[in-house]
Amino acid sequence: MLCFPLYSGLTQICFKSKQACLSLSLISIPTSMAIKTTGFLTGSLPEELMQILVTLASTWEDVNDPNEIKVKPLSGAMTNEVFQIIWPTEKGDLHRKVLVRIYGEGVEIFFNRDDEIRTFECLSHHGQGPRLLGRFPDGRVEEFLHARTLTADDLRDPEISALIATKMREFHSLDMPGPKTVHLWNRMRRWLRKAKGLCSPAEIKEFGLANLDDEIQMLEKELTRDDQEIGFCHNDLQYGNIMMDEETKSLTLIDYEYASYNPVAYDIANHFCEMAANYHSDTPHILDYSKYPDVEERWRFIRAYLSSIDDEPSESEVEDLFKDVGRYTLANHLFWGLWGIISAHVNKIDFDYMEYARQRFRQYHLRKPQLLGPSLAPLNDDDNGF
Known part of the structure; x- marks a missing residue:
C-alpha cells in the first residue's frame, strides 16, 4: 500500500492494487474549503475538487492526462446535483469515469448527511451500490457504475x-x-x-x-x-x-x-x-x-x-x-x-x-x-x- 499526503491540510490518501485496478480510500477536504457548484455550470471545476479528481486519475495508468477532465451534468436528480466526470484513455474509445454528487441546498432538513454516508459505506460493504471514493464538505465522489x-x-x-x-x-x-x-x-x-x-x-x-x-x-x-x-x-x-x-x-x-x-x-x-x-x-x-x-x-x-x-x-x-x-x-x-x-x-x-x-x-x-x-x-x- 502506498500512502502520501495530497497537499497541506488534506487527510492522507492511500492506494492499493486490486486485480490491476487501483482503489482510492476516502479523501476529505477541510470544511473551510467549500466547493461551489457554479464551476460546474460554467464548465470549469473548483480547485479543491479538481485536486481530488486529478489525484484519483493519476492512479490509472491508461489515463493520458489526469488534468483533461470533461464534465457531463446528469438530469433527473431532485435532491442533489449530479455530474459524470470523464477522462480519455490511451484506448481512445474507452474512458475512465466517476460520479460527483453536489449536495442540494437545505437537504439537512430531510436527513442526516453523516448517517447517509454511513449507510452508503455499509451498503457498499454488503456489495450493494457504488463505492465511495472521496468526500468534500458539499458533496462526494463515487464509483461510476457501468450500467444504464x-x-x-x-x-x-x-x-x-x-x-x-x-x-x-x-x-x-x-x-x-x-x-x-x-x-x-x-x-x-x-x-x-x-x-x-x-x-x-x-x-x-x-x-x-x-x-x-x-x-x-x-x-x-x-x-x-x-x-x-x-x-x-x-x-x-x-x-x-x-x-x-x-x-x-x-x-x-x-x-x-x-x-x-x-x-x-x-x-x-x-x-x-x-x-x-x-x-x-x-x-x-x-x-x-x-x-x-x-x-x-x-x-x-x-x-x-x-x-x-x-x-x-x-x-x-x-x-x-x-x-x-x-x-x-x-x-x-x-x-x-x-x-x-x-x-x-x-x-x-x-x-x-x-x-x-x-x-x-x-x-x-x-x-x-x-x-x-x-x-x-x-x-x-x-x-x-x-
Missing part, C-alpha cells in the same frame, strides 16, 4: 418489474446497523414542523397543515399492525435510482438519502406511486396517475416479491400485502407532499416543488375514502384547497 439507468417506461416492463421486486426483497433483508424500528412517522412529524415554519399563512391553509398532525396520528393508528414486516427500505425507489447491467440483467439500487427501517409495504407503495412520474419530461413535476399500476401489475409484483426468497406464497399472503401496500400509498403521498413543500422553500433546483406537493396532497384526499372508508373522510375539508 432505468427509464419511466422500464418500470412497466413485466420482466424488469419482476427483477425490481426480487432486488427490493433482497434490499429489505439486509442487516443494517441501528435500531430496527419504523422511521416513517417521526420523520413526517419533523417535516411537518419544518413546513409550518417555512410556509406563509396562505400555504398553511391551502395544504391544511394546521390539522396535519391529527391526520398523521390517524394514519399511524390505522396502518400499523403488530405482525407487519419491517425491513431496511430504500424509500425512494423511482426509476432513476435503479441501474441495470444490460449483459447480466442484474440491478443496483442507488441514492440512499432516505433509506431507513420501515414497513416493507410502505416501500412497495412508494415504488408504485413513482410509476406516475417521468422526471425527464418537459414537465418533470407533473404526475400522471393513469400510469399507476393496475391491479394485475401490482398483484404480479407482490407475488414476485414474496416468492423471491420464500416458497411460493399463498393467495392470502399476497392479498394481505396487496392491501397493506394500497393503504400505505396514503402515507407516501403525505410524505412526499411535505417534502415538496419544504423543497420549494429551500432548494434551487429547477423543479416546481410546490405544484408537485399539490398533486401529492390531492391524491391523498382523493384516495383516502377509497382505502380507509368514508368514516375517515378528510379532516376539516374547509381548511384546505383539496
Whole structure:
C-alpha cells in the first residue's frame, strides 16, 4: 500500500492494487474549503475538487492526462446535483469515469448527511451500490457504475418489474446497523414542523397543515399492525435510482438519502406511486396517475416479491400485502407532499416543488375514502384547497 499526503491540510490518501485496478480510500477536504457548484455550470471545476479528481486519475495508468477532465451534468436528480466526470484513455474509445454528487441546498432538513454516508459505506460493504471514493464538505465522489439507468417506461416492463421486486426483497433483508424500528412517522412529524415554519399563512391553509398532525396520528393508528414486516427500505425507489447491467440483467439500487427501517409495504407503495412520474419530461413535476399500476401489475409484483426468497406464497399472503401496500400509498403521498413543500422553500433546483406537493396532497384526499372508508373522510375539508 502506498500512502502520501495530497497537499497541506488534506487527510492522507492511500492506494492499493486490486486485480490491476487501483482503489482510492476516502479523501476529505477541510470544511473551510467549500466547493461551489457554479464551476460546474460554467464548465470549469473548483480547485479543491479538481485536486481530488486529478489525484484519483493519476492512479490509472491508461489515463493520458489526469488534468483533461470533461464534465457531463446528469438530469433527473431532485435532491442533489449530479455530474459524470470523464477522462480519455490511451484506448481512445474507452474512458475512465466517476460520479460527483453536489449536495442540494437545505437537504439537512430531510436527513442526516453523516448517517447517509454511513449507510452508503455499509451498503457498499454488503456489495450493494457504488463505492465511495472521496468526500468534500458539499458533496462526494463515487464509483461510476457501468450500467444504464432505468427509464419511466422500464418500470412497466413485466420482466424488469419482476427483477425490481426480487432486488427490493433482497434490499429489505439486509442487516443494517441501528435500531430496527419504523422511521416513517417521526420523520413526517419533523417535516411537518419544518413546513409550518417555512410556509406563509396562505400555504398553511391551502395544504391544511394546521390539522396535519391529527391526520398523521390517524394514519399511524390505522396502518400499523403488530405482525407487519419491517425491513431496511430504500424509500425512494423511482426509476432513476435503479441501474441495470444490460449483459447480466442484474440491478443496483442507488441514492440512499432516505433509506431507513420501515414497513416493507410502505416501500412497495412508494415504488408504485413513482410509476406516475417521468422526471425527464418537459414537465418533470407533473404526475400522471393513469400510469399507476393496475391491479394485475401490482398483484404480479407482490407475488414476485414474496416468492423471491420464500416458497411460493399463498393467495392470502399476497392479498394481505396487496392491501397493506394500497393503504400505505396514503402515507407516501403525505410524505412526499411535505417534502415538496419544504423543497420549494429551500432548494434551487429547477423543479416546481410546490405544484408537485399539490398533486401529492390531492391524491391523498382523493384516495383516502377509497382505502380507509368514508368514516375517515378528510379532516376539516374547509381548511384546505383539496
